Amino acid sequence: MILGRGTSAGVVASRRTTPPGVLLMALIVQKYGGSSVADAESIKRVAKRIVDTRRAGHEVVVAVSAMGDTTDELLDLAGQVAPIPAPRELDMLLSSGERISMALLAMAIHSMGFEARSFTGSQAGMITDATHGAARIVDVTPIRLREALDEGAIVIVAGFQGFNRDTRDITTLGRGGSDTTAVALAAALKADVCEIYSDVDGIFTADPRVVPLARKLDRVGSEEMLELAANGAKVLYIRAVEYARRHGVLIHARSTFSPNEGTWVLDPSKKSPLVPEGATMEEPIVAGVATDLSQAKITVIGVPDVPGKAADIFKIVAKSGANVDMIVQNVSAAATGRTDISFTLPKTDASVALKALAGEQAEVGFQSLVHDDQIGKLSVVGAGMRTHSGVSATLFEALSLAGVNIEMISTSEIRISVVVRGVDLAEAARLVHTAYGLDGDAEATVHAGTGR
């Protein structure tokens, strides 16, 4: 009997018949980033890993990124022939990167004696809208992949790309596209797990480059993962995590370079025969501390304190295409009848937002604009916050003891974020990490960034 089609029947049965952490035969989707397939040697290493998974009796579908810097090199070439490359052609160009890596990976597996077939985004049925460079997945019809799996083949799919039914053109998914490809395939094929491989061991309680005592998390809730990704954690792309959450895909973030378990990202209310039961016990109040130096702060000074002014301001900012994150409005100085409004946004969006606001200064009637790109954002994330009080107190106490000034505060159900001086961010993160009892016993090993 073949289990692990992801049908509840299959899962229940397998949990009865096998110890936790093991499925007799699962359907496993694996994603390997560019740094995992940077050269012929890495490709062979990855091929070996895939073959081992197949040998263990599992069906394997692999989403792969372009080799190493291929995408940047292609972008560079494009820039040389055209100042502003035509989006349709840019997608045609960039999508060739994954075709190279997937074909090489399939060859490598083939030469190890296993049947492997590579498929482009369109062959894999990755159907998107027509937004070149940032296409959204509208449907996944992995008919050919299912056929190949049923014939016993290992399936390799080009990450990052899809195609549009109306224009019949090739599209690319944009940043984090390969993660999204993997998760979308896992959902469409009802895979038991989607393994996202990178050169880090999993999700940490903090960025080990900032907090040396950061610990790897055995598991993290998908909502917590969303908040961590949204607030600076780099390992997983928020888009893929969101897709996984919506479609109930179990993610296992782990390292290409080690056999160890990584971090399971899942809905805590759901169980999976693959996730060690032991891990389910632990339910920390705080899952992790995220840091982000990529934001800037804009303060609109002397805004007439009358209804609707804030709305005016953020309408203008939104129209400029800038993405506002945190917002703080000071209490009005009675004397002047004016107030200041501060907000944060990606540094890259700051200039357009400033330009847009300056253009409407007269209409809005504010006095001046202050731009500050020396800020750092620290976020504490934990599902436990819903049920535990005093979480914020711990944060504020730790920061005050360190003499770190808090400039802005925002909270969600499971997150508290504060804006501090950028130069204070690292120390603040270390102290807060300690204050919540997240420190590990040894320093975590640090790696370079992962591929797209």
Place this chain on the structure above:
Amino acid sequence: MILGRGTSAGVVASRRTTPPGVLLMALIVQKYGGSSVADAESIKRVAKRIVDTRRAGHEVVVAVSAMGDTTDELLDLAGQVAPIPAPRELDMLLSSGERISMALLAMAIHSMGFEARSFTGSQAGMITDATHGAARIVDVTPIRLREALDEGAIVIVAGFQGFNRDTRDITTLGRGGSDTTAVALAAALKADVCEIYSDVDGIFTADPRVVPLARKLDRVGSEEMLELAANGAKVLYIRAVEYARRHGVLIHARSTFSPNEGTWVLDPSKKSPLVPEGATMEEPIVAGVATDLSQAKITVIGVPDVPGKAADIFKIVAKSGANVDMIVQNVSAAATGRTDISFTLPKTDASVALKALAGEQAEVGFQSLVHDDQIGKLSVVGAGMRTHSGVSATLFEALSLAGVNIEMISTSEIRISVVVRGVDLAEAARLVHTAYGLDGDAEATVHAGTGR
């Protein structure tokens, strides 16, 4: 009125209303080899040339090869990950080369203010059989290309590749694939002309590297071109020429690096408004002299002079996969009742043929095998041979005056080929070239080889 759809009506009309060599609006297919798009600069130069053709009022479809050494680099990568790469995956890998060059070319044209769209082999409707690495074209359905042209776009197509309807897999056409793509598109779209661009000025009366006084031909008959290509001429691939002949496609072989007319390859019985009338007057007895150093000679010594022995020998050779070219059987020495049979074949096929023959020596009953890879083949090609006598006499006389010994002779309706010592080939070619009055006034400029 739009002329030049290649319909006789269109052509006739255009010939009436416009001077020779000009069509008001033609459909022109252009092919650019790898050396013509080796880097960003070359791509921009080619884009400029395409745009100029469009500006002249013509519809343009371009078949492009992979950039410079891309294909070799990809082959090298494949070799690193797999000793014998899976053919399906190798085609998937190699086909990415043209996707890169075509997208870059389309971008470059786009940035010059002209609408351009690139299409993969499958998008272009290049349907082949399933023979990976050497697929044969079975059908061409350029529906999307026709649509794009009708919308005023310049069409760029990935050369060298197609796809198979049954397996739905990507295929490649093998050696000379991009030439064949261009000619096949020209036939399917009823183009007025298929321009094959390379880094040489056209077809020469001989290889200028061997015969410095070789002249560029203004035009050459398609049958003559076939014989020249089959006997060592490198500029056009025989497969493309044969396809063009069968489908009545007019080829114009010219240089990417010069605006000058190149060589028109056409059926002399047909006329085209594009081909200068003047050229149609000249009907040389000999079109050119082809040289070939890529062949070897095998002599089977002491073959029993009884019926069927030659058949046995060439059945064995054919089964080994070797391609036999010339065959000579000496008169039997009455005393021994044995004879010798010599034949030529590509040097690369020699070892398999020798192995196969040696394996059956007992059955066939020959005495020994002699392998000679120091031969050169010289061919004189000219449609005039059909009607003029004495052509061969001129050849033999020139060679004997030069003291060059003829080892083998074979003839077709429009060709005489002789095998000589390899070291004598160049001088023999120069003398024969002179003997037939083919010498030009000045030395031809020599270029490197062209892309696939």
